[in-house]
Structure formats: C-alpha cells, structure tokens
Amino acid sequence: MIRLKDVWYRYSDNNWVLRGIDVEIREGEVLAIVGPNGAGKTTLMKIAAGIYRPLRGRVEAWGRDLWEAPGAERLALRRRIVYVHERPILIRGTVLDNIAYGLRIRGLDREKAQRRALEAARLLGIDGLLDRPATGLSRGQQQLVAIARALAVEPKILLLDEPFAHLDREKRRLLLNVLEKLASSGTGAAIATHDTYLAARIASRAVLVENGKAETGSIDELLL
Template identity: 45%
Template structure:
C-alpha cells in the first residue's frame, strides 16, 4: 500500500504554531522507513497524520492514489483498517496479555481459540512468551511496549507506524523485533518507525530527518 503526504501542515487545536510545516514524504509496500529527529520535532505528529488519526489543516494524505480526507466515510473506514499506529506510550486494556494482543482479532470476528493462538505465536516470535497469561496492567514499560507492538502486528496491517518502539526494549528484543519487521515487510507491508536509535536507522530502506516540523532530507541508508 502506498502513501504520500503532500505538503502537509498540522497545528494542534488551540496552538498558534505549526507542528508540521509543509511535510512531503512517501512510503510504499516492502519498505522500512525510519524517522529521525530531536524531541518535539514532529515525529509523533507526522506518524499520527500518516496513521489517519489527525487531519491536516493544509495539504493532502494520499493513500493508493486517492486523497484520504476527501473520501466518503465508508471508503475511509475500509482504508483505515489497514493502517495501524502504535503509541509511544503503550496502552494496555483490562485482562491478560494474550487477550490484549488478540483484541483486534476478536473485533474482526476471529474465533476465540484461533485468535489466542495467533497472539501466543506472535508473542513467542517477539521474545515475550513468558508474558502470555499475565495481567496486562501489571507489566513493565518495556513489556507493555512489546505487547502493544504484538497487538498491532496481529491484525496484519499494510502500513504499520511505530512510535519509538525500541526505547523500552532490551537489546535481544530490539534485535528480535527488527528481524521480525524485516521479514514482515517482505510480504508487502510498509513500516514507518520513529526512533532515536542510529543502529536501527542503518537497517532502513529510507531515512527521513525532521526538525521543527520540517522534513530536512531523505537519505537512502
């Protein structure tokens, strides 16, 4: 799935300044894209615009050739199902870890056993098998981060937007996650990751640098 942000400007309600100032970037299937930039530069804002959660005041968000925000509601919903944004602060729902991961699958009508099975498999691949039966609200920050990433992956998004996913993970789990994402994108997904991790940016197909709401450059790594 291809996405283009075309001269996007975004300002938070009640704020005077722009959080994004004329951002133009594009992502496509089979790509791992890394977004680098200092605190407050606009990474989260850009990911939320690409995640179809924030509507820019100016500019266009083009998904598969069509201007997303001028589509009728029904068409928007169909596109939105394929695009998942994972928050920088993990959000855990009540209940066990495996149910948290299976949540999106329950919504999509999967049978209970099938959904839980898929959740456990994903957790294992990401090195979190010990967490499966735990209460999701009792997890450490890094554990919760892992679970929220697994929850997003469970629904097989075409575009996956990860907001600083490595910050709470130990080195072994960072490696597992990056390896998993590299094989996941081979199936045609697009992954966009905001990070401060230079190691991770070396493994990207594309790197965008953002500062004060402007994308400064695009570099092949």
C-alpha cells in the same frame, strides 16, 4: 503506500508543528523518521495513520484521499495502517486478551483471534506472558504486547513510535529481525526513533523532521 502531500499541522493557535510536509511510506520497506524532541515526528505518524487530520494538504492511502473517502471506505483504509504509540494503551485483562483485541473488534471469532494472537506473541518472544495481567508488565514488555497486537491484525503499513526505547539488547535484535522479515514479505513500516544506529541498521530510507520541515533521503545522507 501512504503519501503526505503538502501537509500542515498545528495544535490550537500555536506555531505550525509541520509545514509543507511531503513524505511517502511504502510497502515492503522500513522508513526511519528521525529528529530532535518536539520536532513533530509523532504528529507526522499520527497524520499518516489517519488519527489527526491535516489542516492543509492531503493524505493519500493507496491512491485514495483518506479524508475524502466515504466512511466505510475510510475505515477499511485505516485498518490497513496500525500506529503503536511509545506509551501503549493496554486494556484490562491478560496479555492474550490485549493481543487478540484488534482481531476481535474486526469480527474474528475467539478461537481464531487467540490463535493469531499466539503467533504474534511467539514472533516477539512473549508467548510465556500470555496469561499474565497486561498492566502489571514492565514498560518494555508492554511495548512488545502493543507491537504484537499490531502484528496480529496483519497491517499493510506499521507505524512504530520509539519502539526500541525500553527494550534490552536481545529484544531489540529480535524486533529488528521481525521488521526485516515483514519488509521482505511486503509489509511497510515507519519507525520514529532517536537511535540513529538502529535506524541505519534497519531502514532503507530516512526522513529528518526538524523546524517543522521534513527532508527525505538515504541513510548515509541524513544519519551518518
């Protein structure tokens, strides 16, 4: 699992965005991260992913301090975690190229990478788009491509920032089903979302981020 222990973070000389945060993201469950705009949800997730280093506190990944681990070990730990931004960055090329990208930089040969990319695309119902240029897709389609790219590398923990924001009803339902299957197979997920209904539908626990602090509890306690 990933543990944030007494984590503090701010940008430049601004006020603290996060103050004394304690959060656990566990394998085999879905965690909802909720709160108003600007509360620090994205910052929290980027710290959990090892993208931002906390100014105070610790980030532990599977019992190891992420930022104290030697370079090769830190890279191996970070590759167990995949963060997908609300506005994904796609490379030039086809949808297939984009989904396979994470596998190729991990050293898989082209054939194996494309096979796993196809499997991930089928899970999300975008296998009909594989030959299309990724940058010409709709926002919702691009989001699904980025999520498929994350699924293809088989992370232990998946961090999704507003994954439902640009999806229609059918695709939201499909993604919910995929996340449920992942959790049942042992993969953990944390989802930052404004949609409390969807959060209640999928998550077993919730973290409410507000005024720089985080409160963890059940869905009933924090969302309903």
